[in-house]
Amino acid sequence: MHKASWFIFIKKNMVKKIFILIIFIFSSIFSFAQNEKNLSRPKLIVGIVVDQMRWDYLYRYYDRYGDDGFKRLLHDGFTCENTFINYLPSYTAVGHSVIFSGSVPAIDGIVGNDWIDQLTGKHWYCTEDSTVETVGAAGTDGEMSPHNLLVSTITDELRIATNFQSRVVGVSLKDRAAILPAGHTANGAFWFDDASAHFITSTYYMNDLPDWAKKFNENNEPGKLLSNQWNTLYPINTYTQSTNDNVSWEGKFKGEAAPVFPHNVKNIYTNEHDVIRSTPFGNTLTLDFATAAVNGYDLGTGKATDFLTINCASTDYVGHKYGPNSIEIEDTYLRLDKDLATFFHFLDEKVGKDNYLVFLTADHGAANAIGFMQAHHIPADFLESKKIIAPLNEFLSAQFGVENLLSSFVNYHISFNLKNIQEHKLDYEAVKKASVSFLQKQPGIQFAADIDHIGDAPIPEPIKTKIINGYDSKRCGPVIIIPDPGWFGGQEGGTGTTHGNWNPYDTHIPLIFMGWEIKHGSTNRMVNMSDISPTIAALLHIQMPDGNVGKVISEITN
Numbered sequence: 381m382h383k384a385s386w387f388i389f390i391k392k393n394m395v396k397k398i399f400i401l402i403i404f405i406f407s408s409i410f411s412f413a414q415n416e417k418n419l420s421r422p423k424l425i426v427g428i429v430v431d432q433m434r435w436d437y438l439y440r441y442y443d444r445y446g447d448d449g450f451k452r453l454l455h456d457g458f459t460c461e462n463t464f465i466n467y468l469p470s471y472t473a474v475g476h477s478v479i480f481s482g483s484v485p486a487i488d489g490i491v492g493n494d495w496i497d498q499l500t501g502k503h504w505y506c507t508e509d510s511t512v513e514t515v516g517a518a519g520t521d522g523e524m525s526p527h528n529l530l531v532s533t534i535t536d537e538l539r540i541a542t543n544f545q546s547r548v549v550g551v552s553l554k555d556r557a558a559i560l561p562a563g564h565t566a567n568g569a570f571w572f573d574d575a576s577a578h579f580i581t582s583t584y585y586m587n588d589l590p591d592w593a594k595k596f597n598e599n600n601e602p603g604k605l606l607s608n609q610w611n612t613l614y615p616i617n618t619y620t621q622s623t624n625d626n627v628s629w630e631g632k633f634k635g636e637a638a639p640v641f642p643h644n645v646k647n648i649y650t651n652e653h654d655v656i657r658s659t660p661f662g663n664t665l666t667l668d669f670a671t672a673a674v675n676g677y678d679l680g681t682g683k684a685t686d687f688l689t690i691n692c693a694s695t696d697y698v699g700h701k702y703g704p705n706s707i708e709i710e711d712t713y714l715r716l717d718k719d720l721a722t723f724f725h726f727l728d729e730k731v732g733k734d735n736y737l738v739f740l741t742a743d744h745g746a747a748n749a750i751g752f753m754q755a756h757h758i759p760a761d762f763l764e765s766k767k768i769i770a771p772l773n774e775f776l777s778a779q780f781g782v783e784n785l786l787s788s789f790v791n792y793h794i795s796f797n798l799k800n801i802q803e804h805k806l807d808y809e810a811v812k813k814a815s816v817s818f819l820q821k822q823p824g825i826q827f828a829a830d831i832d833h834i835g836d837a838p839i840p841e842p843i844k845t846k847i848i849n850g851y852d853s854k855r856c857g858p859v860i861i862i863p864d865p866g867w868f869g870g871q872e873g874g875t876g877t878t879h880g881n882w883n884p885y886d887t888h889i890p891l892i893f894m895g896w897e898i899k900h901g902s903t904n905r906m907v908n909m910s911d912i913s914p915t916i917a918a919l920l921h922i923q924m925p926d927g928n929v930g931k932v933i934s935e936i937t938n
């Protein structure tokens with residue numbers, strides 16, 4: 381072989397080798413890509429619960445939202461337009477437990493923000509825990525933990541699935557809305573302490589605040605956010621989706637002659653830090669603390685998927701004070717829209733646009749203010765407990781010859797004085813039956829039922845199922861009251877609004893998923909709040925929580 385043919389041989393050989401190498405590289409990339417597809421998970425999940433956000437707020441203020449907040453969720457994400465709460469009562473602690481456990485109160489044990497232990501008579505606040513201490517401030521506001529939550533959460537399941545390599549953090553102004561979503565195994569849950577105006581935690585999680593949280597607290601952001609009055613973001617005459625500013629059914633801040641802008645919250649803040657809760661700036665503070673938590677823990681940069689839960693609570697405080705048709709609520713949503721846009725931009729930079737999965741929902745909605753409804757001739761009124769409980773007690777005394785047969789009225793549940801009933805050898809079933817029959821005759825009460833015999837009660841769906849899903853006999857009285865639509869518990873002449881009932885205004889909530897592998901789209905199929913966690917479990921290929929009764933929203937996972 382002379383030189384030229386040697387050269388060609390080497391060349392041929394090299395080409396062959398290179399060819400094999402290229403095939404090898406391509407096939408390994410291909411198989412790696414396939415493996416990666418099978419195991420693909422987002423770097424970070426952010427669950428945002430907007431407190432008291434009704435579904436219709438997405439559209440009521442749609443034309444005034446910017447492109448990067450609520451509209452980004454709707455335009456880029458997948459929206460479940462008919463998401464409902466499938467239990468009673470529609471309260472904050474209950475909603476957060478169900479969103480993050482896929483369960484219902486009958487199983488997860490969180491039957492209200494408060495309840496009475498039916499065996500001991502002890503009053504419980506949902507997250508109170510006298511065995512732990514406050515971290516980050518003096519006082520007892522940190523004596524909190526998730527120990528009353530009887531089930532695991534999706535956040536717990538993520539921690540277990542990754543052998544605790546995932547980090548989970550919960551943030552809210554409200555202790556319960558930080559603690560319950562983050563679950564039993566969280567790395568941290570942080571909430572706002574009014575006395576110190578600091579974010580705090582409890583010894584359940586840690587013995588000292590992380591440095592980043594201390595630094596955040598030292599910055600006095602609440603004071604800075606309230607260094608001006610609360611005025612409207614845009615000229616007040618552009619708030620055409622709301623009533624006049626000065627209406628009789630709105631609440632007032634301390635010292636105000638009328639419930640009108642500008643609200644002088646700066647002066648109030650000097651002595652009462654909790655005023656920030658009832659302004660849109662409480663949401664700004666919460667999202668800024670959440671941003672500090674992402675940076676502090678470097679969430680979304682580890683090997684395993686991290687999970688951040690955020691509750692924006694100021695929408696609830698403002699809603700309670702002014703009601704859904706106020707300029708104050710409109711302004712609060714327009715400002716939250718801007719705060720969300722800022723937060724999403726931060727996540728784009730920090731974690732990467734396609735690397736995080738965000739979902740936004742609400743723990744409950746809200747009724748229109750009763751004054752507003754009455755002004756427009758729509759049936760609504762206050763259900764006054766003093767007009768129910770004392771007369772019922774008197775009626776039972778007359779009927780059975782024994783005084784004080786009732787023991788509590790909480791979350792629309794009535795419980796009975798079992799000791800008295802036993803001592804006087806009364807027929808408990810007869811006492812309950814007489815109570816139901818009395819209650820059903822009262823104005824404003826649409827249904828009353830003994831839940832132990834709910835199968836026999838002439839109550840239509842979906843109310844009956846919501847009653848069953850909300851009933852834990854250890855934590856709820858057996859007789860329940862369902863008010864007329866538009867009615868809710870309160871005192872005649874009361875201002876603002878509340879929530880807690882089965883009706884669409886309290887139970888029709890937004891649910892939008894965005895980012896990572898979520899395709900754009902929407903469904904009008906009715907889904908439940910308890911479907912959120914199993915859907916996340918399916919997306920991540922992890923086990924669903926241990927009390928889960930929800931179903932996967934397959935429009936999102938397919």
Ligand SMILES: [Zn+2]
Pocket residue numbers: 432472696700879
């Ligand atoms: Zn509320």
